[in-house]
Amino acid sequence: MTRPALIGDIGGTNARLALVTPGAVDPHDIQSLPCADYDGPVSAIRDYLTRVGAIGARAPREACLAFACPVHGERVVMTNNHWAFTKTAVREALGLTLFKVINDFMAQALGVPHVTADQLVTVQAGEAAPHAARLVIGPGTGLGVAGVFPGRHAWIPLPTEGGHVTFAPTDEREQNLLRHFRNRYGRISVERLLCGQGLLDLYLAHCSLKGAPPRYATPAEVTEAAGSGDGVARDTLLRFLKILGDVSGDAALTLGARGGVYLCGGILPRLLDWLPESRFLEAFAAKGRMSAYTGNIPVQVVTAPWTGLLGAAEALHNEEVE
Numbered sequence: 290m291t292r293p294a295l296i297g298d299i300g301g302t303n304a305r306l307a308l309v310t311p312g313a314v315d316p317h318d319i320q321s322l323p324c325a326d327y328d329g330p331v332s333a334i335r336d337y338l339t340r341v342g343a344i345g346a347r348a349p350r351e352a353c354l355a356f357a358c359p360v361h362g363e364r365v366v367m368t369n370n371h372w373a374f375t376k377t378a379v380r381e382a383l384g385l386t387l388f389k390v391i392n393d394f395m396a397q398a399l400g401v402p403h404v405t406a407d408q409l410v411t412v413q414a415g416e417a418a419p420h421a422a423r424l425v426i427g428p429g430t431g432l433g434v435a436g437v438f439p440g441r442h443a444w445i446p447l448p449t450e451g452g453h454v455t456f457a458p459t460d461e462r463e464q465n466l467l468r469h470f471r472n473r474y475g476r477i478s479v480e481r482l483l484c485g486q487g488l489l490d491l492y493l494a495h496c497s498l499k500g501a502p503p504r505y506a507t508p509a510e511v512t513e514a515a516g517s518g519d520g521v522a523r524d525t526l527l528r529f530l531k532i533l534g535d536v537s538g539d540a541a542l543t544l545g546a547r548g549g550v551y552l553c554g555g556i557l558p559r560l561l562d563w564l565p566e567s568r569f570l571e572a573f574a575a576k577g578r579m580s581a582y583t584g585n586i587p588v589q590v591v592t593a594p595w596t597g598l599l600g601a602a603e604a605l606h607n608e609e610v611e
Contacts, residue, residue, distance in 0.1 A: 291310070292311075292346075292348065292349055292350055292351075293310060293343060293349055294309050294349050294352060295307075295308060295309075295334065295343075295349040295351070295353075295354075296309050296354070296598050296602050297330075297334070297353075297354040297601060298355045299324070299330065299354060299355065299367075299372075299393070300324075300369070300430050301357055301367070301368065301370045302323070302325075302369075304322045304323075304324050304337075305320075305321045305595065305597065306319070306320055306333070306334065306337045307320070307595070307598050308341065308343060311351070312606075313602070314403050314602040315602075316598040316599070318341040319595060319598065322337060324370045325370070329372050329373070329374050330354065330374060330379055331382045335383075348384070349383075351386065352389070353388075353391065353602070353604050354388075354389070354390055354391075354601065355390075355391050355396030355601050356392065356393055357392075357394075357429075357433070359450065360390045363377065364376075376388065387605075389610060389611070391448070391600075391610060392448045394427075394434060394448065394449075394553075395435050395446040395448040395604070396598075396601045397425045397427070397435060397551075397591075397597050398435040398436055398437035398448075398600065399437060399444055399446050399599075399600035399601075400596035400599035400601075401423060401425055401437060401551045401553075401591065402437065402444055402603075403600075403603060404591055404593045404596060404599065405593070410561060410590040410592060411588075412564055412569070412570065412588040412590060413574075413584075413586070413587060415585050415586045415587035415588065416585055416587065417547070417549045417586075417587050418547035420439060420548075421546065421548040422436045422437070422447065422544050422545055422546050422547070423436060423437050423438075423546055423548040423551060424436055424541050424544050424546035424551065425437065425553055426537050426550065426551075426553070427554025427556070427557060428488075428554050429484065429555045429556060430484060430485060430486075431452055431480050432452030432479060432483045433553070434449050434540055435449055436449065436546065443607045443608060443609050444603065444609070445609045446604070446609065446610060451540055451543075452478065452480040453478045453479075453480055455476065455478060456470075456478060456481065456532075459535055463528075466494055466528075469494045469497060470494065479532070479536045483533055484556075485508045485556060486508070488512070488525065488556075489505075489506075491528060492505060492511045492525040495524055495525050495528070496521055501521055508556075511526070512526060515563075526567075527563070527566065530563060530567035530568070531568040532572070533572075534567070534569035534571065535572040535573070537550055537569075537588070538572065538573040538574065538575070542576060542579060542582070542583065549587040549588070550573075550588045551589055551590075551591050552588065552590045553591045557590050558591075558592045573588065
């Protein structure tokens with residue numbers, strides 16, 4: 290009996306786990322477990338393997354797990370939940386002969402080449418350069434930024450911590466927002482604004498600047514209110530997308546992402562109808578002397594639900610991923 294391999298995409302809120310047949314990338318037995326219910330990856334994985342019957346002779350001996358945090362050291366401390374562990378302890382506890390740990394947006398980047406065309410929504414058509422880097426960026430619990438490059442034998446991932454670059458306002462409204470947030474937090478990264486909590490914080494900041502009492506307490510409520518005609522919530526959502534356009538365009542310039550920009554994460558697929566109404570594309574392309582460069586880059590929203598799992602499966606035996 291061929292043992293399956295274990296793959297996972299673990300964010301601040303949920304641990305998405307699956308099995309994959311060696312040599313394939315299509316996940317099966319996918320389950321999403323709340324991270325808050327477990328003290329770390331070992332307990333979550335053991336529960337998952339029991340649920341899907343991958344124990345005993347079917348227990349995986351190979352695994353690739355993607356985490357939403359820096360993973361370059363032996364000890365991994367998650368940024369947006371309470372999990373902390375060493376790679377050796379996890380490998381030994383699960384009896385693994387091959388264990389790879391990668392960043393979650395490295396997994397998104399490696400997964401993008403395996404996403405089918407019907408799971409991509411075009412925002413800007415552009416013209417993809419065949420041998421150029423691709424940018425993968427997306428707000429969720431945090432803001433993930435990574436790249437992928439077509440190597441001679443395999444896709445080469447380009448992991449980054451680009452979500453933590455400094456927020457740069459481009460107009461008077463954003464200057465006011467920056468002052469508001471700086472008084473509260475000090476230095477402001479783009480992730481501070483471009484994530485689920487950031488959307489809510491942007492709404493509260495707009496309320497403060499407009500002298501309006503806040504009416505909503507969650508990002509979902511703000512989004513729903515924007516769709517129902519609430520002016521402050523609408524301004525917030527459109528500003529969120531405009532800032533995302535600024536940041537995505539800057540990241541595309543930094544990476545040289547003429548192969549395309551792929552917008553991932555749990556938030557954007559729910560905002561597809563808002564993108565044409567927003568200034569996202571205007572902000573993405575408005576790069577002065579480089580506006581023609583960014584204006585010709587394809588931009589697409591990835592609607593595939595398990596891109597990170599595809600990437601973890603790709604990484605498992607990808608020689609470019611240690």
